[in-house]
Amino acid sequence: MGFARTLRVVSEKHLMVAAEAKVARKYGTTPPRPPKGIDLFWQKIYVPSYYLLPYKLRAKIMALMPGSHRRTWHTPAQVKGPAV
Amino acid sequence: MVSRIVIVGGSAAGMGAAGAAKGTDPTAEVTVFTEYEDTSYSPCGIPYVHGKEIPDFERLFLGSKQQYVDQGIDVHYETTVTSIDVKARHIVADGKQVPYDSLVIATGFDYADPGVPGSDLSGLYYVKNIRRAMEWDKILDTVKKAVVIEASPLGLEMVNALCHRGIETHLVDPSPWALSVATDPDMAKFVEDSWVEMGAHLHFNTKLEAFLGDNGGLRAIATSDGEIECDLAVVCTHKVANARLATAAGLATGSAGGLIVDETMLTSVPGVWAAGDCTEIPHGVSKVPIQGLTGSHAYAQGKVAGVNAAGGKRTYQPVYVPWGMVAGKWMIGGVSFSETLAHALGIPYVLGVGQGISRARYYPDSMPIRVKLLGEPGSLRLIGAQLVGGEGIKERADFLAMAVRTGITLRDLATMENVYSPPIGALAEPIATAAQNALSNLGK
Numbered sequence: 071m072g073f074a075r076t077l078r079v080v081s082e083k084h085l086m087v088a089a090e091a092k093v094a095r096k097y098g099t100t101p102p103r104p105p106k107g108i109d110l111f112w113q114k115i116y117v118p119s120y121y122l123l124p125y126k127l128r129a130k131i132m133a134l135m136p137g138s139h140r141r142t143w144h145t146p147a148q149v150k151g152p153a154v
Numbered sequence: 155m156v157s158r159i160v161i162v163g164g165s166a167a168g169m170g171a172a173g174a175a176k177g178t179d180p181t182a183e184v185t186v187f188t189e190y191e192d193t194s195y196s197p198c199g200i201p202y203v204h205g206k207e208i209p210d211f212e213r214l215f216l217g218s219k220q221q222y223v224d225q226g227i228d229v230h231y232e233t234t235v236t237s238i239d240v241k242a243r244h245i246v247a248d249g250k251q252v253p254y255d256s257l258v259i260a261t262g263f264d265y266a267d268p269g270v271p272g273s274d275l276s277g278l279y280y281v282k283n284i285r286r287a288m289e290w291d292k293i294l295d296t297v298k299k300a301v302v303i304e305a306s307p308l309g310l311e312m313v314n315a316l317c318h319r320g321i322e323t324h325l326v327d328p329s330p331w332a333l334s335v336a337t338d339p340d341m342a343k344f345v346e347d348s349w350v351e352m353g354a355h356l357h358f359n360t361k362l363e364a365f366l367g368d369n370g371g372l373r374a375i376a377t378s379d380g381e382i383e384c385d386l387a388v389v390c391t392h393k394v395a396n397a398r399l400a401t402a403a404g405l406a407t408g409s410a411g412g413l414i415v416d417e418t419m420l421t422s423v424p425g426v427w428a429a430g431d432c433t434e435i436p437h438g439v440s441k442v443p444i445q446g447l448t449g450s451h452a453y454a455q456g457k458v459a460g461v462n463a464a465g466g467k468r469t470y471q472p473v474y475v476p477w478g479m480v481a482g483k484w485m486i487g488g489v490s491f492s493e494t495l496a497h498a499l500g501i502p503y504v505l506g507v508g509q510g511i512s513r514a515r516y517y518p519d520s521m522p523i524r525v526k527l528l529g530e531p532g533s534l535r536l537i538g539a540q541l542v543g544g545e546g547i548k549e550r551a552d553f554l555a556m557a558v559r560t561g562i563t564l565r566d567l568a569t570m571e572n573v574y575s576p577p578i579g580a581l582a583e584p585i586a587t588a589a590q591n592a593l594s595n596l597g598k
Contacts, residue, residue: 072407074408074409075407075408075409075410075411077409078409078410082498085498085499086329086334086335086494086495086498088497088498089494089495089497089498090329090330090331090334090494092497093338093339093493093494093497094330094331094339096493097338097339097340099330099331099339099340099343100330100331100339100358100359101330102329102330102359103359103378120500121500125500125501125502128500129440129441132440132441132442133441135408135409136406136407136408136409136414137408137409137410137414137434137436137442137443138408138410138412138414138415138416138433138434138435138436138443139408139436139441139442139443140414141414141415141416141417142416142417143416143417143436143471143472144417144469144471145471145472146471148560148561
């Protein structure tokens with residue numbers, strides 16, 4: 071697995087765990103298991119650091135990663151005005 | 155000169171490409187290679203045959219082999235493509251070189267490796283191929299206890315199927331609730347409660363550690379919470395792109411693990427297109443590329459790839475991912491983001507939840523529908539939705555996907571018109587109710 075893929079897989083896993091904990095607290099449901107071992111680094115250091123970055127910067131970093139999003143994708147223009 | 159179009163893969167994307175290519179250029183030689191015995195069937199129907207909702211596997215076949223012969227599409231069954239040479243423009247299949255002018259790669263997905271000992275034991279079922287499914291269906295008649303590994307979309311369907319079959323069913327998932335990548339716990343709870351009513355045993359926050367066996371056959375799984383005895387394990391881990399052949403040929407993949415494509419489904423190599431689960435497509439709201447969509451996505455992408463491979467011009471678009479399924483005694487679905495996924499990405503949102511019914515209150519079989527809408531703060535454009543109810547989920551998910559795609563706001567939805575006819579719709583539309591509640595929460 072390349073660096074970008076590895077970073078994405080690990081980020082997704084730990085960001086989702088943190089999000090599950092937050093939403094579980096909101097709804098009073100069972101949260102994820104507390105992190106152990108190396109997961110402590112990701113949950114206690116990486117995840118809070120990720121959210122400290124402004125969204126625009128995070129989006130820019132994600133946009134720089136290799137992927138289909140960097141190829142041409144047009145959004146169809148919305149036609150304005152009355153149909154008749 | 156006759157154009158030679160070769161397609162690797164015979165599922166939804168591959169056969170979509172084949173038909174579209176032939177339709178675009180009827181003079182083209184269109185050749186499909188599949189490693190399997192069949193094409194043109196719906197693997198998505200397999201869980202419902204296992205669950206006895208569909209009486210037989212024959213109904214899953216969408217067309218006959220002769221139909222492709224009649225259409226002039228040359229399908230090579232049980233033929234493995236072993237390499238692709240993009241410079242020389244040929245593939246190698248069964249030891250023979252097959253030249254092409256245009257190539258479409260539709261190699262689909264693999265299930266993520268559970269990565270635990272014992273994965274070579276018999277008694278592990280990966281739902282994919284209809285012929286294997288026919289064999290497994292006979293085995294299910296002898297199974298007393300089964301484990302479903304992970305509450306993925308397939309996992310949800312297989313829990314239902316096995317419970318319908320009267321098999322003691324255990325669902326094991328490391329997440330705290332079902333399908334947590336796409337649902338929130340308040341919505342998933344309806345499904346989970348109904349599974350318990352159906353007799354399923356739910357083991358969330360539980361990590362698979364090993365498949366355990368005697369004499370090469372499965373007898374139990376080991377988990378973080380102890381052993382669960384079973385005769386069968388249905389492995390429903392998430393899908394990963396099967397892009398090995400393409401990457402060996404030098405095609406580029408992205409951070410989602412899928413082949414990089416543009417809106418024409420063209421890969422990083424001229425003359426080579428790709429479609430379906432082997433690709434990654436940008437999400438329409440976040441622009442993050444994602445992989446592992448549905449059969450309808452794969453088929454549509456295949457048609458785009460096929461048209462373009464045959465010299466036509468068609469484009470695909472970023473996806474907003476409407477999804478839905480029957481799970482437990484409910485239908486559950488959504489679009490784009492759940493609250494959990496929005497939090498994971500750090501995307502702010504405003505929220506509205508509405509409860510309604512699917513038909514007039516006094517009409518028989520009227521069922522509850524719960525709608526959750528996520529909007530962008532400020533503009534109030536819809537960015538995501540979740541739905542759970544007795545019926546009417548698919549139509550609403552499709553509609554809300556278009557709403558997200560076209561920038562419809564919570565204000566638009568709060569004042570939407572809706573069909574009211576006692577057998578098919580209630581006076582108040584729960585989407586509108588959810589949007590009105592969102593505005594009310596905001597004091598607007």
